[in-house]
Amino acid sequence: MRLRLIVALLLTLLAACGTEGGTAEPLRITVRSLPVAYVGEHYDARVPASGGIRPYQYELEGDLPEGITFAAGRFSGTPRKKGSFKLTLVVSDAALSSRSASYTLKVTDPPPPQLSVKQPGSETDAPFIAVFKLSDRPATALRLHLDLKNLKPNLESLRASPDLLYVVRYDPEKQTLDLDGAFTGVVRGVEVFRLELTPSKKLRPQLRPQVQFFNAKGEPYTPNPPKRPPDKGKYSFDDLRAIAAAWPRTEKTSKTKPKKETAQANTGSQEETQANPPAPEGKPAQTEPEAPKQTYANEGGQEQQVATGREKATLSGDLDKNGKVDEADLKLLRSSYAFNPGGKLTPAEPKPGGKDTEKKPSGEEKAPDNTSSTTEGEAR
Known part of the structure; x- marks a missing residue:
């Protein structure tokens, strides 16, 4: 009996030492629900405890979403699949008190911006x-x-x-x-x-x-574009995104490649300019490594290349074929742009021979399929 009293007194003293003013507060979990997680986006949520006697120990029961981990009262990671996940959290303190809370962690598709x-x-x-x-x-x-x-x-x-x-x-x-x-x-x-x-x-x-x-992957948040009229033009939304993705990258031309070969690669383009533009100041062309490849997904789920290898003569987005993407390409795009929101974006057409998948603007290029309509306007 005396031993029990001593243990109870010690626990009371410890609780008093672990709180301000000497008044013990009961152990509790301060978060009642978890924020929604989005597929492909980083997630970070904490479930802190308070009161009782530190340190705390956390135990989690249930299956976490793929890509999410839990440690010391913190959920973190990037979920990869949608779903609802039921979890039970148990927190215990140094005085062997414990509290539990039930949560449902929902993982959904990212909502569109507003x-x-x-x-x-x-x-x-x-x-x-x-x-x-x-x-x-x-x-x-x-x-x-x-x-x-x-x-x-x-x-x-x-x-x-x-x-x-x-x-x-x-x-x-x-x-x-x-x-x-x-x-x-x-x-x-x-x-x-x-x-x-x-x-x-x-x-x-x-x-x-x-x-x-x-979104960040270049995919539409919502499947349907706004209702508006199509019109005729040489360039499309894909071309605009290609220019933005390459901005302000430049394609370097190696001195080891004869100028005639580069010029031949540019022939046939209506917006052709002189081949082999001068390399940027301070960066000799012959010392530049091969430009890295960068891609983005179009609405059809296909990947579009931004920078090409040594065998390519132009960049995706380089509409005037001068070896760089800049204001001149944007101006050219605005001069003949097709506002055509319906259906999927025009996929990149392969170059004859089947090796080149980079999109090449041409006079015969067809506008993307669509069912929307409004009056034709002028691009500025």
């Missing part, structure tokens, strides 16, 4: 600046359709993110604006663009853009 619009909250007939901002979700490209009924855009005022390469058209008859854009990297939480709009009468602006975003 495009918020900053606009006047009351009626106005004065010009205003509409600001379009991306939510805190990763994106690499977007397709946008915007109804501008009774609002006239000043296209000269359009200011886009420095990471965004874009093509825009406006149909004054239907009062609609379309924009295709590709970021030069993976972005989130950025201002995509801003545009001055002038009301034709006093009204409260209610801009609601229809947007399809593309």
